[in-house]
Amino acid sequence: MSPWRGVRFGLILLAVAAFYAFCIAFAEIDLSRLWRGLPRLGAWAARAWPPDFSDFPALLTRAAETIAMATLGATVGALIAAPLCLLAARNTAPVSFLQLPARWLLDALRGIDSFVFALLFVAAVGLGPFAGVLGIALHSAGSIAKLWSESIESVERGPIEAAMMSGAGRLRIIVHALLPDVLPSLSSSMLYIWEFNLRASTVLGLVGAGGIGQELKSSIDLLDFPRVLAILLIIMAMVTAVDQLSALIRRRIA
Amino acid sequence: MSSDQSLRINDLCKSYGGAPVLDRFSLRVAPGEFVALLGPSGAGKTTLLRCVAGLIAPDSGEIMLGRQPMHLLTGAALRRARHDIGFVFQQFNLVRRRTALGNVLTGRLSDVALWRIVLGRFPDADRRAAFSALERVGLLDQAWQRADSLSGGQQQRVAIARALVQRSRLMLADEPVASLDPAAAESVLSLLREVAREHEMSVLCSLHQPALAERYADRICAIAAARGPLTIA
Ligand SMILES: Nc1ncnc2c1ncn2[C@@H]1O[C@H](COP(=O)(O)OP(=O)(O)O)[C@@H](O)[C@H]1O
Numbered sequence: 001m002s003p004w005r006g007v008r009f010g011l012i013l014l015a016v017a018a019f020y021a022f023c024i025a026f027a028e029i030d031l032s033r034l035w036r037g038l039p040r041l042g043a044w045a046a047r048a049w050p051p052d053f054s055d056f057p058a059l060l061t062r063a064a065e066t067i068a069m070a071t072l073g074a075t076v077g078a079l080i081a082a083p084l085c086l087l088a089a090r091n092t093a094p095v096s097f098l099q100l101p102a103r104w105l106l107d108a109l110r111g112i113d114s115f116v117f118a119l120l121f122v123a124a125v126g127l128g129p130f131a132g133v134l135g136i137a138l139h140s141a142g143s144i145a146k147l148w149s150e151s152i153e154s155v156e157r158g159p160i161e162a163a164m165m166s167g168a169g170r171l172r173i174i175v176h177a178l179l180p181d182v183l184p185s186l187s188s189s190m191l192y193i194w195e196f197n198l199r200a201s202t203v204l205g206l207v208g209a210g211g212i213g214q215e216l217k218s219s220i221d222l223l224d225f226p227r228v229l230a231i232l233l234i235i236m237a238m239v240t241a242v243d244q245l246s247a248l249i250r251r252r253i254a
Numbered sequence: 255m256s257s258d259q260s261l262r263i264n265d266l267c268k269s270y271g272g273a274p275v276l277d278r279f280s281l282r283v284a285p286g287e288f289v290a291l292l293g294p295s296g297a298g299k300t301t302l303l304r305c306v307a308g309l310i311a312p313d314s315g316e317i318m319l320g321r322q323p324m325h326l327l328t329g330a331a332l333r334r335a336r337h338d339i340g341f342v343f344q345q346f347n348l349v350r351r352r353t354a355l356g357n358v359l360t361g362r363l364s365d366v367a368l369w370r371i372v373l374g375r376f377p378d379a380d381r382r383a384a385f386s387a388l389e390r391v392g393l394l395d396q397a398w399q400r401a402d403s404l405s406g407g408q409q410q411r412v413a414i415a416r417a418l419v420q421r422s423r424l425m426l427a428d429e430p431v432a433s434l435d436p437a438a439a440e441s442v443l444s445l446l447r448e449v450a451r452e453h454e455m456s457v458l459c460s461l462h463q464p465a466l467a468e469r470y471a472d473r474i475c476a477i478a479a480a481r482g483p484l485t486i487a
């Protein structure tokens with residue numbers, strides 16, 4: 001071990017420590033405030049038991065609304081993603097000058113959270129789950145197109161060249177020779193986004209974009225902790241069920 | 255003499271980054287003739303066949319297939335010209351998750367409406383042609399089997415059937431038996447020779463085993479690396 005390596009290691013350690021110090025200062029970390037808040041959290045937790053399921057039918061309706069939003073959001077997202085991923089993938093892009101703009105577009109859609117899109121749509125089309133669906137759809141479109149174009153780029157070139165020898169055009173080749181081999185991975189990505197959307201869409205209620213999150217927000221505002229607990233349990237059950245179902249389907253199509 | 259059906263390659267040149275691979279290469283293949291392209295690895299066999307198929311562009315020279323100047327075509331004209339060419343690859347290049355039948359129907363893609371391809375409902379005439387091509391290569395019983403469940407020799411027969419339903423005038427085969435065991439290699443090569451005769455189809459087939467070339471080809475064309483030793487083992 002040369003002495004230089006020791007010095008370099010020390011410098012890296014110092015830089016990392018400085019970065020964390022900066023982060024802690026900017027995030028206004030103050031453990032004494034947490035300490036003073038703990039009794040309050042404890043009292044709320046104690047008051048939350050037993051969970052209040054008196055509104056169960058209404059809560060279930062809201063949960064169904066969330067599932068509907070996540071599902072429709074992923075589906076509309078996939079419809080937007082389908083042409084976008086073909087434009088963006090290296091091996092299917094019909095014209096190379098559209099490839100970069102297509103990538104920018106999908107990166108932009110992916111980079112902006114459904115929550116932010118939902119805020120905009122609530123302002124544009126009004127409160128309710130429809131705004132949520134639109135928000136989820138735009139963000140999902142970017143994520144799905146990204147995953148799909150990566151799957152398509154990783155496909156073998158051989159079968160496509162073989163299909164090119166038939167003299168057929170691009171779309172026919174994509175449908176007949178490319179799609180069958182990537183379909184399992186495309187469906188798997190789509191299911192993954194569906195699961196993700198379900199978790200993400202529980203918070204969309206906070207901006208008035210419908211779903212069970214809306215009940216969560218109003219119960220927290222009223223400090224109705226038994227009801228908050230009941231809602232959290234429903235969310236957990238719903239997310240777990242969908243995760244399991246999606247994992248099951250993905251295993252079957254793999 | 256149907257000389258305008260033949261494949262004529264004149265003075266073809268292709269180099270990669272200044273290193274010549276093909277240097278003024280010329281060759282003529284008559285209809286129904288089976289020409290073996292014999293040369294060691296790196297001699298430029300794949301490069302030549304891919305130039306003829308229009309999958310890569312040569313630097314200079316000409317490739318005439320009948321009256322079609324393959325070296326000049328681009329876009330839709332190139333696609334139409336490719337319809338006359340079947341290509342059999344060393345790695346078979348079947349769509350793994352399609353059936354043997356589905357892979358053979360690939361040869362008919364260009365004439366079928368897009369919605370039929372999406373729904374997998376090919377016209378009856380095309381299905382009949384695909385079944386009879388499968389029968390010709392001895393795989394009628396495997397028509398509904400997925401491509402990736404077939405043996406290498408069977409996959410290569412499916413690839414030949416794919417070129418048959420296309421009614422290609424020219425069959426290019428790039429080391430079609432290099433991934434096969436000796437028995438399968440013999441049967442694939444004899445099948446290639448038979449269908450060439452039956453359909454008056456020209457075959458240009460690269461091989462690296464002289465014994466096979468001598469047994470199956472009407473004529474052998476030796477190809478050596480454009481630079482370096484000119485000896486062929
Ligand atoms: N895309 C390419 N880029 C650079 N060099 C290549 C490329 N394709 C082939 N070559 C070179 O051209 C030569 C001939 O290759 P190839 O046509 O594959 O020979 P063969 O099929 O007879 O083995 C080799 O030296 C190979 O390295």
Ligand SMILES: [Mg+2]
Pocket residue numbers: 299300301428429
């Ligand atoms: Mg080769």
